[in-house]
Amino acid sequence: MSDPTQPQQQGAELQDDVCYVALTWGHLNVQDMMNRVRSPAAGAIVLFAGTTRDNFAGKPVKELQYTAYDKLALRTMMDIAKALVAKYGLKGLAMIHRLGTVPIGEESILIAVSSPHRQAAWRAGEEALEECKARVEVWKREEFEGEGGVWRANRDGVQGQKVTEGDAAAQV
Amino acid sequence: MTSRPPNGHFTILYFASAGSFTTKNVEALPAPLPLSKLFATLEERYQGIKENVLDNSLVTVNLSYVDMPGGEDGETSDEEIVIQEGDEVAIIPPVSSG
Numbered sequence: 001m002s003d004p005t006q007p008q009q010q011g012a013e014l015q016d017d018v019c020y021v022a023l024t025w026g027h028l029n030v031q032d033m034m035n036r037v038r039s040p041a042a043g044a045i046v047l048f049a050g051t052t053r054d055n056f057a058g059k060p061v062k063e064l065q066y067t068a069y070d071k072l073a074l075r076t077m078m079d080i081a082k083a084l085v086a087k088y089g090l091k092g093l094a095m096i097h098r099l100g101t102v103p104i105g106e107e108s109i110l111i112a113v114s115s116p117h118r119q120a121a122w123r124a125g126e127e128a129l130e131e132c133k134a135r136v137e138v139w140k141r142e143e144f145e146g147e148g149g150v151w152r153a154n155r156d157g158v159q160g161q162k163v164t165e166g167d168a169a170a171q172v
Numbered sequence: 173m174t175s176r177p178p179n180g181h182f183t184i185l186y187f188a189s190a191g192s193f194t195t196k197n198v199e200a201l202p203a204p205l206p207l208s209k210l211f212a213t214l215e216e217r218y219q220g221i222k223e224n225v226l227d228n229s230l231v232t233v234n235l236s237y238v239d240m241p242g243g244e245d246g247e248t249s250d251e252e253i254v255i256q257e258g259d260e261v262a263i264i265p266p267v268s269s270g
Binding site for chain 2: 155
């Protein structure tokens, strides 16, 4: 049986009208995401880049690993994008998340939003990220120096779950 | 992308902490299986998974979220969902994108 929890190395994407969402194993490209929302009717493009931090509560993090339920994550990302385009009258919304190993300091997510005026783009960009972090079926594991990793949870009050060495090997 | 499970089985996907706990990302389990029996079936195979993983997780069947019968709200649904042969079930621990 093929393993649907392991995304195809080339990633996956969905395009619907002015919405674009994608998952990729490659590096993220800021210019490409801006171009996907570029519109003559827009007076602003807001771009958010989330980057991988080198510590969690002071504890050094070596690298991060992201995994996804591809099909469901793309569907949820598209739901979020379409709802925000309707709510804020956007001219475009593009969202891409990186999977696999992401070294410290690199982009793990990009969100680009275009709108006729800047206020809507700022607000929609922030809301897109918050919705994404709350709902999209992507998981982050922080790998610490010299020990196993921890599956992180964005939800408030939920602790990351420790992964033992043996468990970590099974995830590779 | 997902190949079908063997006859008489459904596919179950274990993401993040669920995969760490079971030490696998996917397997085939016998179908049909009432949704209300899912957690007990998994607990039988992976002792401690309910408390450590499932109680904090959501469940999807064929990409749709389902309410687990006998949940904290104590509601009982009139027509119970039964997982069918060929279905794709997933254990969804708290997400952490970004």
